[in-house]
Amino acid sequence: MTLTSPSSGPRAARPRRATRTRLAAAVAVILALVASPLAAVAAGPPASPPLTFAMGPRGDGVVADGQSLIVSLTAGNPTDSTVAAGDVTIAIGRDALATRDSLDAWLGDERPPLPLTPIATTTIDSLAAHGARTTTIAIESASTGVDGLAPGVYPLLATYASAQGELTSASVITVPDAGAAPADIAVVVPITAGALSDGLLTADQLRELTADGGTLRDQLDAVAGTAAVLAIDPALPAAIRVLGESAPPAAVSWLDELLALPNSRFALQFGDADLASQIAAGLGRPLSPLPLTSYLDAxxxxxxxASPEPSPTPGSAASLPDLEALTGIGASAGTIFWPASGTAGAETVAALGDVAPDGAASLTLVPSSVTTAAGAVPARAVAGDAQLLVYDAAVSEALQTAAATEDAVPRAAAQAAAAAYAQAAGREAPGATLLVTVDRGADRSRAALHDAIATATGLPGRSAVTLREVLAGTPATVDLQSVQPDVARVAALRAFQDDETELTAFATILADPTLITGAERAAVLQLLGNGWRGELASWGDAVADHRAQTQDTLGAVAIVRAGDKTLLGSAAPMRFSIRNDLRWPVSLVLIAAPNDARLVVQRTTPVDAEAAQNTRAEVRVEARVGSGESTIDLQLRSPSMVAIGEPVAVGVSVRAEWESVGVIVMAVLVAGLLVFGVIRTVLRMRRRRAAAPDEATADEAAPHSTDEATEDADV
Known part of the structure; x- marks a missing residue:
């Protein structure tokens, strides 16, 4: 055997390899530690959020001869550091923006280079971290050169030399044409509550929305004292009126003030429901609300x-208001449909034009952007057989932006844009009535909405008119473009229609089916409301929740499933439980059918099920056989024979022979007791006879002794 030294061979190689591995790992760690700060230095600090900058000319950007140009500037600092002060240069173009396209381009994202003349400079002081600063500068007319400008719209540009580089903001000023023909203007303003998933606002919601700072209160205060045409959601007065005497005082006061306004008005569809989707879903006419009975409490x-109907006669009960009384908005200008901007094209307008309630032609309010006209479109128009009101899309969009902007400087810029587009419309159609809207919006402040309305009704050279005056104009013929429907909304509406068909059939179990169908229709119209636009995810959740609630309603009345039953006789009633989770009593018919001929059952059994409880129903059952297993199929139906709930099969064990057996057993028991009684009586009598001789012997001995005793006593 050859011996190997411990220091040689494979055994010695292992510690050397382990040492090298540990050294390599240590070097890798050191390199990583060195590389990490180098990488951080190479990447640099995270990018700073960009500064914000905006310019807005005051007075709607309208500057006449001899007037100073007042410009407001605002800058915001979203960074964590203070930003140094920077100079701002304001420049004006001497060449008017002659067309809408040039105006669109200047106010758009890709602003074209134009020759501009600096007219003023100012400084925005340093901005604290997450701070903002606003400054206003007045520029004399001599400096601006407005006195020498012809009527028109002129570009205005502010350049801010900030710490992050030059920032610019574009706007326009309008030099009015004093010699232009006077023209009219009408501005339409919606009064709505926004997105809702229930049919009507609750008392708590009304209390909040009509209190100071609530959106309904702000809308009413914004239109008060103006010439605005009001487009009112009829679900708002209905929500207040259904509460009767329990309505919040603030809501009652709000409604009284709304009805007292002298403004022209028309009713939106209930819930401000989406009209275009209804037509695209195949409806011949828009859905109408059904009676709101379920919301009323006597x-x-x-x-x-508090009743919106005339006072009842003395001594009579107050009557409940009907749908017309609940949804009334005051004197209306007629049936006017207002689809959400940009949703209704030629097909929708044609279908709505065929709707003629009470024989009077309806009108549809559409933006000029869906017409094929290149310039301004008259406010009163006709497309085929459909009567139209056409509002200027560009002016309305600028007004909508102004109403939705809380910051005063961007709002001023939007108001200046509205005035500029209105000037362009007047140049394209001199003397024509201009119709504009301050479109739908959520949570707009009173000040912002009022400023937008004031801009529209205060445009130079225009006078505010009522809706009836607009309708009196001669209509111009226009062509409309097609607009693709909202696929998601159309699909949701079709699903709602399927559910409503089931609910309508189900509601026949009620004395007043509108207790269910009225609330369902109101909720569907609210879910189709234009207030949900822009909230796609929340809207999808609301639709799903509503459809789940519909299925809960359809399952609210049913047969309570129980175990199998046993029939111990040839005939007996069987009891079944009916569940009613609705708030109202219902009328039903219980249909029973055996699955073979061994049972004869009562075919129909009327059932009046009380509200929110279970009710028992008895069905007479007869057996034709002594014993066996069978089944009874049960189905609830309405009085009009509409199936209610799922059918239920109940197993029945027939033990009819037990009845005969029981009689025999009872007879045997009775006979046995009788025999037992007879035997017992006989035995008792025999015992008495057997005991009789013994008693006689005793009796013979007993008198003798007595006589002897008597004789002894006598002696």
Whole structure:
């Protein structure tokens, strides 16, 4: 055997390899530690958020001869550091923006280079971290050169030399044409509550929305004292009126003020529902609300003060208001449909034009952007047989932006843009009535909405008119473009229609089916409301929740499933439980049918199930056999024979021979008791006879002894 030294061979190689591995790992760690700060230095600090900068000319950007140009500037610093002060240069173009396209281009994202003349400079002081600063500068007319400008719209540009480089903001000023023909203007403003998933606002929601700072209160205060044409959602007065005497005082006051306004008005569809989707879904005419009976409580209409109907006669109960009384908005200008901007094209307008309630032609309010006209479109128009009101899309979009902007400087810029587009419309159609809108919006402040309305009604050379005056104009013929429908909304509406068909059939179990169908229709119209636009995810959740609630309603009345039953006689009633989870009593018919001829059952059983409880129903059952297994199929139906709930099969064990067996057993028991009684009586009598001789012997001995005793006593 050859011996190997411990220091030689493979055994010695292992510690050397382990040492090298540990050294390599240590070097890698050191390199990583060195490389990490180098990489951080190479990457540099995270990018700073960009500064914000905006310019807005005051007075809607309208500057006449001899007037100073007042410009407001604002800058915001979203970074964590203070930003140094920077100079701002304001420049004006001497060449008017002659067309809408040039105006669009200047106010758009890709602004073209134009020759500009600097007219003023100012400084925006340093900005604290996450701070903002606003400054206003007045530029004399001599400096601006406005006195020498012809009427028109002129570009205005502010350049801010900030710490992050030059920032620019573009706007326009309008030099009015004093010699232009006077023209009219009408501005339409919606009064809506925004997105809702329930049919009507609750008392708590009304209390919040009509209180100071609530959106409904702000909308009403914004239109008060203006010449705005009001487009009112009839679900708002309905929500207040259904509460009767329990309505929040702030809501009652709000409604009284709304009805007292002298403004022209028309009703939107209930819930401001999407009209274009309804037509695209195949409806011949828009959905109408059904009676709102389920929202009414007679206890809230005991008096006369809160009832929207005429006072009842003395001594009579106060009547509940009907749908017309609940949804009334005051004197209306007629049936006017207002689809959401950009959703209704030629097909929708044609279908809506065929709707003629009470024989009067309806009108559809559409933006000029869906017409094929290149310039301004008269406010009163006709497309085929459809009567139209056409509002200027560019002016309305600028007004909508102004109403939705809380910052005063960007709002001023939007107002200046609205005035500029209105000037362009007047140049394209001199003397024509201009119709504009301050479109739908959520949570707009009173000040912003009022400023937008004031801009529209205060445009130079235009006088605000009522809606009836607009309708009196001679309509111009226009052509409309096609607009693709919203596929998701159309699909949701079709699903709602399928559900409503089921609910309508189901509701026949009620004395007043509108208790269910009225609430369903109101909720569907709210879910189709234009207030949900821009909230696609939340809207999808609301639709799913509503459809789940519909299935819960359809399952609210059913036969309670129980175990199998046993029939111990040839005939007996069987009891079944009917569940009613609705808030109202229902009338039903329980249909019973055996699956073979061994049972004869009562075919129909009327059932009056009370609200929110289980009710028992008895079904007479007869057996034709002594014993066996059978099944009875049960189905609930409405009085009009509409199937309610799922059918239920109940197993029945027939034990009719037990009845005969029981009689025999009872007869045997009775006979046995009788025999037992007879035997017991006989035995008792025999015992008495056997005991009789012994008693006689005793009797013979007993008198003798007595006589002897008597004789002894006598002696």
């Amino acid at each position: 206890a809230n209409f005991t008096g006369t003060a």
